[in-house]
Amino acid sequence: MRFSRQRDIVLNVLQRTESHPTAEWIFDQVKREIPSISLGTVYRNLNQLADGGIIQRIFDNGHVRYDGKMDQHDHFRCIRCQQIFDVHLRLEDITKNIPQDYGFKVTGYALEIRGECHQCQTKETEQ
């Protein structure tokens, strides 16, 4: 991955926000510094940065958002204002300590576990 001013600013915009913005929001911010930047460039760079493990994608009700923080953390979504907050917790804490620690009222959660299924572990072929 080569250095480019566009990628540098995309990354900096993302790392400087506490929010979990969409590509469109990042595009608007980056335009303040590089008015000629194109939306395709923002998407390309976000994908490259995410594929390179420098930022992460988060999935918000079928829409993609981005997160510049790479430490292990989870997200809390408010079902009323739809804001996404960062939370740092161990799994054991999920049902117990969140309300006290963060002031959140927890009504549910969605967990997706990732890894390799049995079938794929026993196959050598990379798809």
Place this chain on the structure above:
Amino acid sequence: MRFSRQRDIVLNVLQRTESHPTAEWIFDQVKREIPSISLGTVYRNLNQLADGGIIQRIFDNGHVRYDGKMDQHDHFRCIRCQQIFDVHLRLEDITKNIPQDYGFKVTGYALEIRGECHQCQTKETEQ
């Protein structure tokens, strides 16, 4: 919500599969019974059923899939074949028992907790 043949067949198709299909896949299945059905009808019904708590939406890397099972369960995605499997577990089991119980090799997970943030709990106004 009124009964319609279209909604009934959409629901039955979804409840009969073990997979977590997209709207398009459901559309193709329903067409076998109602060849004239339109994709918009499938989307409308899936949304109504999900909003009514009869089915659930699941979010697959920024794409929407549907799940006809409403019991509390989680999902396991194979990072190689991309299949999504149902898993029934308590949160405490996540890091411990999955590999043994299901034969999965766990490499990560994404957890989204839902509820009301402090700000929204103290506001009376419904947005």
Place this chain on the structure above:
DNA sequence: ATATTAACTAGGAATAATTCCTAGTTAGTT
């Protein structure tokens, strides 16, 4: 410093997923 070139960019067209619109139909009620 300059030349080289693979990786990049802007701009816009193309694609994919989903929602919206309209005129006609139908399930449930009276």
Place this chain on the structure above:
DNA sequence: AACTAACTAGGAATTATTCCTAGTTAATAT
């Protein structure tokens, strides 16, 4: 049987994202 709100098919519109092309530039070698 008549009524009507909720539904439908079909297709246009919208939204999010990717793709394409000709020109530009960061990193490397000379």
